[in-house]
Amino acid sequence: MSKITFLGAGSTVFAKNVLGDCMTVPALQDFEFALFDIDHQRLTDSEQMLQNLKESLGSTVRITAYTDRKEALAGAKYVINAIQVGGYDPSTIIDFEIPKKYGLRQTIADTIGIGGIFRSLRTIPVMMDFAKDMQEVCPDAWFLNYSNPMAVLTGTMIRHGGIKTVGLCHSVQGCADDLLKSLEMPTDHVQWKIAGINHLAWLLEINRNGEDLYPEIKRRAREKQKMKHDDMVRFELMERFGYYVTESSEHNAEYHPYFIKSNYPELIDRFNIPLDEYPRRCVNQIEGWKKMREDLVNDKNLTHQRTHEYGSYIIEAMETDQPFKIGGNVLNTGRLISNLPEKACVEVPCLVDASGVTPTYVGDLPEQLAALNRTNINTQLLTIEAAMTRKKEHIYHAAMLDPHTAAELSIDDIVSLCDDLIEAHGDWLPLFV
Numbered sequence: 001m002s003k004i005t006f007l008g009a010g011s012t013v014f015a016k017n018v019l020g021d022c023m024t025v026p027a028l029q030d031f032e033f034a035l036f037d038i039d040h041q042r043l044t045d046s047e048q049m050l051q052n053l054k055e056s057l058g059s060t061v062r063i064t065a066y067t068d069r070k071e072a073l074a075g076a077k078y079v080i081n082a083i084q085v086g087g088y089d090p091s092t093i094i095d096f097e098i099p100k101k102y103g104l105r106q107t108i109a110d111t112i113g114i115g116g117i118f119r120s121l122r123t124i125p126v127m128m129d130f131a132k133d134m135q136e137v138c139p140d141a142w143f144l145n146y147s148n149p150m151a152v153l154t155g156t157m158i159r160h161g162g163i164k165t166v167g168l169c170h171s172v173q174g175c176a177d178d179l180l181k182s183l184e185m186p187t188d189h190v191q192w193k194i195a196g197i198n199h200l201a202w203l204l205e206i207n208r209n210g211e212d213l214y215p216e217i218k219r220r221a222r223e224k225q226k227m228k229h230d231d232m233v234r235f236e237l238m239e240r241f242g243y244y245v246t247e248s249s250e251h252n253a254e255y256h257p258y259f260i261k262s263n264y265p266e267l268i269d270r271f272n273i274p275l276d277e278y279p280r281r282c283v284n285q286i287e288g289w290k291k292m293r294e295d296l297v298n299d300k301n302l303t304h305q306r307t308h309e310y311g312s313y314i315i316e317a318m319e320t321d322q323p324f325k326i327g328g329n330v331l332n333t334g335r336l337i338s339n340l341p342e343k344a345c346v347e348v349p350c351l352v353d354a355s356g357v358t359p360t361y362v363g364d365l366p367e368q369l370a371a372l373n374r375t376n377i378n379t380q381l382l383t384i385e386a387a388m389t390r391k392k393e394h395i396y397h398a399a400m401l402d403p404h405t406a407a408e409l410s411i412d413d414i415v416s417l418c419d420d421l422i423e424a425h426g427d428w429l430p431l432f433v
Contacts, residue, residue, distance in 0.1 A: 001030060001031065001032050001062065002030065002031045002032070002077045003031065003032045003033075003034050003075055003076045003077055003078075004019070004022060004028075004031055004032070004033050004034065004076065004077065004078045004079075004080065004315065005034040005035075005036065005072050005073050005076040005078070005079045005080070005138075005141075006018070006019060006033065006034065006035050006036065006079075006080045006082070007036050007037075007069070007072075007079060007080065007081045007082065007083055007130065008036075008037060008081060008082035008083035008084070008147070009035035009036055009037045009042075009043055009046045009047075009065075009082075010037035010038075010039045010041075010042025010043050010045070010046060011042075011046075011082045011084075012042065012045050012046045012049055012289075012293075012296060012297070013292075013296070014082050014146070015035070015046045015049070015050065015082075016046075016049060016050070016053065016296070016304065017307045017309055018080060018082075018146075018309055018311045018312065019033050019050055019080075020050075020053055020057075020304035020306075020307075021304075021306045021307055021309060021311065021312035021313075022061070022311070022312045022315060023053060023054060023057050023059040023061055023304070024057065024059075024304070024305075024306045024312070025312055025315070025316045027316055027319045027320050028061065028312075028315060028316065028319065029059060029060045029061060030060065030061075031061050031062070032061070032062040032063075032064055033050065033061050033062065033063045033064070034064050034066055034072045034073075034076065035047055035050070035063065035064065035065045035066065035072070036065075036066050036067075036069050036072035036073075040067060043065050043067075044065065045293065045297045046065075047063060047065040048297050048298070049296055049297050049302065050063045051063055052297075052298075052299060052300055052301075052302045053302050053303070053304055055300070056300075056301060056302055056303045056304075057303065057304065069130075069133060070133050070136070070137055073130075073133050073134055073137050073138050073141075074137040074138065075137065075138055076134075076137075076138040076141045077138070077140075077141055077142070078141060078142050078144060078315050078318075079130075079134065079138070079141050079142070079143045079144065080144045080146065080311055081127075081130070081143060081144065081145045081146060081147050082146045082147060083123070083126065083147050084123075084147065085119075085122045085123045085126050085428065086119075086122050086425070086428045088279070088282035088283075088286065090424075090425075090428075091118075091119070091122060091425065091428055092109075092115075092278065092279060092282055093279065094118075094421065094424045094425060095109050095114070095115035095118055095119065095421075096109060096115065096276060096278070096279055098417065098420050098421055098424055099114050099115070099417060099421075101420075102409060102413055102416075102417050103262050103408065103409075104404075104405060104408050104409060104417070105260050105262075105275050105276070106254050106260075106275070106276070106278075106404075107250045107251065107253050107254050107260070107273065107274055107275060107276070107277045107278065108250055108251050108254065108277060108278045109254070109278055110148040110149060110278065111148060111149050111150070111151075111198070111199050111251065111255065111376075112149065112254075112255060112376050112379045112380060112383075112402055113254045113255075113402055113404050113405065114399055114402065114405050114417065114418075114421070116148075116149045116152075116379075116383075117379065117383050117395065117398050117399060117402065118421050118425060118429075119148070119149055120149045120152040120153065120383045120384075120387065121383065121386065121387055121395065121425075121429055121430075122425060122428045122429050123147065123149075123153060124152070124153065124156050124384070124387040124388075125387070125430050127153055127156060127157055127161065128156075128160065128161060130143075130161075130163075131157060131160075131161030131162060131163050134161075134163050135162060135163070139163075140164075141163070141164070142164050142165075142166070142314075142318070142356070142357075143157060143161075143163045143164060143165040143166075144165075144166060144168055144310075144311055144314065145157065145165060145166070145167045145168065145329075146167075146168055146169075146311075149380070149383075150167045150169055150198040150199070150329055150345075151167070151197055151198045151199075151329060151344070151345040151347075151376075151377075151380050152345070152380050152383050152384060153167070154166070154167030154198075154329045154330075154345050155331060155343070155344070155345035155380065155381075155384060156384050156387065156388070158330070158331045158345070159331065159343070159384070160384075160388055164356065164357075166314070166326075166328045166329060166330060166350070166357045167198065167328065167329025167330070167345065167347075168309070168310045168311065168314075168326070168328065168329070169198055169199070169327075169329065169347070170308065170309060170310075171198075171199060171201070171246040171247045171248075172194050172201065172246055172326075172327030172347065173308045173310075173327070174308070175192075175194060175203055175244070175246045176190055176192040176194075176203060176206055177190075179203070179206075179217065179244055180213075180217075182224075182229075182231060183217060183220040183221065183224065184220075185213070185216065185217070185220070186208075188208075189208050189209055190206065190207070190208050190213070191205070191206070191207055191208075192205060192206045192207075193205040193206075193349070194246060194327055194347075194349070195337060195346070195347065195348045195349070195362040195365065196245075196246070196337070196346070196347055196365065196369065196373055197340075197344065197345065197346055197347055197373050197376060197377065197380075198247075198329050198345070198347045199246065199247035199251055199252075199255070200245060200246070200247065200252070200255055200372065200373055200376055201245070201246040201247075201327070201347045202243045202244070202245055202246070202365065202366075202369050203243055203244040203245070203246070204243065204365070204366075217238075217244070218238065218239070221235045221238060221239070222239065225239075228272050229272065230249065230272060231248070231249045232249055232270075232271040232272050233249035233250075233252050233253045233259055233271050233273065234248070234249045234252055235249075236271065237252060237256070241368050241369065241372065242366065242368070242369075243366065243369060246347075249271070249272075249273070250273065250274050250277050253271065253273045254404050255376055255403065255404070256372070256375075256403055256404070257403040257404055257406070257407035259271055259273060260273060260275070260404060260408075261407065261408065262408060310326045310327075310328075313326070313352075314326065314352050314357070317352040317353055317354075318352060318353065318354055318356065319354075320354075321353050321354035322353070323351055323352065323353045324351075324352045324353075325349060325350070325351055325352070326349075326350050326352055326357075327347055327348070327349060327350070328347065328348065328349075328350035328352075328357055328359065329345050329346070329347050330345065330346065330348065330350065330357065330359045331343070331344075331345055331346075332344045332345070332346045334361075336348050336359050336360070336361055336362055337362045337363070337364075337365055337370070338362075338363050338364050339364045339365060339367065339370040340365070340370055340373055340374065340377065341374075341377060341381070343381055344373075344377045344380070344381070345380070346362075348360060348362050349362075375401075375403045376403070378401040379398045379399075379401050379402045379403075382394050382397045382398035382401060383395075383398045385397075385398075386398055386432070390430060390431065390432050390433060391432065391433065392418075392422070392432040392433060395418050395422070395432065396414065396415050396418055399414045399415075399417070399418050400414050405417075
């Protein structure tokens with residue numbers, strides 16, 4: 001029996017989406033769905049939920065919960081990763097509260113920025129343990145990574161884990177449609193092209209029946225910017241740099257040095273930037289789960305419709321050899337994006353079939369977009385360097401080159417902040433020298 005292993009299966013709602021999608025695919029009915037999580041209560045919850053879903057959907061998959069990770073991975077053909085190391089308490093709290101003492105404010109802190117750097121540093125050792133286990137018990141498996149920081153973790157697995165890996169994010173699929181809907185423009189017969197890096201990929205082309213939609217998009221966006229809305233940062237970036245970016249305004253507010261500035265506090269209101277947004281979401285999700293758990297876990301009539309998450313479509317394409325196109329995160333080998341570094345993890349169109357994931361060549365991004373990407377790539381590559389060498393100096397380098405951190409703090413304060421974060425995270429981090 002073929003096996004799909006889900007690491008971080010205690011993410012019950014996400015497990016429902018991805019594995020529920022897989023249950024709807026005829027080619028996957030003979031698979032075992034192997035669940036693993038270090039939180040045994042959440043693991044049991046997800047197992048019960050998926051058993052109910054299996055019965056409702058009439059699926060013939062086998063669902064098994066494992067408390068031993070290597071057993072869960074043994075013989076897997078596909079491994080889906082959705083872990084978060086350190087969770088909200090203590091790690092996310094630390095990532096936000098200590099920088100705040102230095103006057104450094106954040107919105108999400110899961111990609112780059114000082115919070116993204118430390119999220120990477122505590123997650124990479126766990127990912128390398130996954131890779132080691134996989135090399136032993138399922139060396140040919142595909143690793144489908146959903147965990148953030150996407151570019152750093154995916155790049156590390158490919159460069160240092162020796163595992164076939166693709167990073168998956170849902171910001172690509174909905175980008176064009178969501179933009180058009182927000183501007184009250186029709187979404188039918190639209191063709192688009194997106195490439196860049198995760199959360200900072202660019203809508204390079206968008207047209208309907210050969211007509212370029214960008215002029216009308218920009219006209220409507222300028223009108224919309226006259227009133228407050230929840231996408232003001234992205235519209236400002238499009239106005240200044242010429243193209244729309246895939247991930248939300250709250251994310252992009254902290255990827256650049258222009259929006260969260262202690263000397264310009266009025267920008268927070270002007271661009272409607274939700275500071276401390278991610279901790280609020282975490283608290284709401286924790287409270288929401290308490291209310292949702294009974295209905296989701298114990299509902300014998302629980303059902304599901306296939307979502308737009310890439311996971312099930314990738315596995316189906318590999319199993320059936322019916323090609324499917326995704327926006328995937330892969331290494332920039334051979335300069336898929338020719339004006340970004342080869343060591344970078346890029347987000348580009350990829351073809352998936354029985355031969356695996358085949359990225360497509362993009363060529364040069366418009367130079368201003370490549371430049372914006374490179375400022376983030378600098379921090380990503382140095383974060384990986386820090387994690388793999390265990391040298392504290394590279395943590396400092398990563399932070400000093402982060403656009404938002406560098407724009408707000410002095411070098412001395414950046415080093416001091418990193419030291420405080422290392423101390424506060426304690427055993428959640430490996431030893432750095």
